Amino acid sequence: MEKLKRYVVFLIGLFVNSLGVALITKADLGTSPISSIPYVLSLNFPLTLGQFTVLFSLLLIVLQLVILRKNFRPEHILQIPVSFLFGYFIDLCMALLSFVQPQVYGMKVLYLLIGCVVLGVGVYMEMLADVVMLPGESFVRSVVFRWATEFGMTKVAFDVTMTVVAAVLSFVFADMLSGVREGTIVAALLVGFIARLINRRLEFMSQALFGGTPAPECSE
Known part of the structure; x- marks a missing residue:
């Protein structure tokens, strides 16, 4: 029963996550760092933001397999259906917010x-x-595990890399900076702070919902 409740909370959180990505994207000031590459590609090719998100997520899963090798556990495979669902939710939210x-x-x-x-x-x-975990965070954790780096700095490096690659792709395909703007930086700075703040304020929720230990520190 506890496992079922956890998956229900996760699925709701995944939809809320998708809604947040859609709202940030609709603001037309860029998008979140992890979505920046799919967003730039969606502006220049026929596939949607959600569809490119799925493809990018699958790429990150393959990279995790390469990095972790024998340490790639069967539960990592769950990221595949989650990636498809996340992409569907993003496109659904983009349509709802048309x-x-x-x-x-x-x-x-x-x-x-x-x-x-x-x-x-x-x-x-x-x-x-x-x-x-979504493939973005799982990829960062794989890098941390493989090379014993510090999570926070690795996450920052990952976000910066995604943003820079998205900017380069924008210039390559559109000869201009499109899809990466000040909103990308704001999202990179604010989202993790907000998640950690909520986590500190609602430490009791894990015990209340699942009867277990507090939620792990949010690391986005």
Whole structure:
């Protein structure tokens, strides 16, 4: 019963996460670092943001297999169906928010901040469930495990790398910077802070929901 509740919380968190990504993207000030490469590609090719997110997630899973080798555990395979579901949720949320097209810069900033809060809540819920990691974080943890690096610095390096690669791809395909803007930096700074703040404020939730230990520290 506890496992079932954890997966329900995770699935809700995954949808909330997708809603946050969609809100940030709809703000038209860039998107979150982990979504920056799929977003830039979606602006230049026929596939949607969700579809490119699935492909990018599968690439990260393959890279984890290469990095971890014999330490790649069977439970890592769960990232595959989660990736497809995450991509579907993103496209669903983008469709549901089709009416969101802010023109004034102030409204764009507002949607960006709301998206960061929503995404932070989604990240917290996924960490609270503590059943499956999304490929982005799992990739970072694989690097930390393989080369004994510090998680926080590795996560920052990963986010920066994703953003830089997305910017380069934008110039290659569109001859201009598109899809990577100030909102990408804001999301990188705010989302993890919001998730950790919620985690500290709601430490009792793990005990209340699952009768176990507090949720692990949110590391996004």
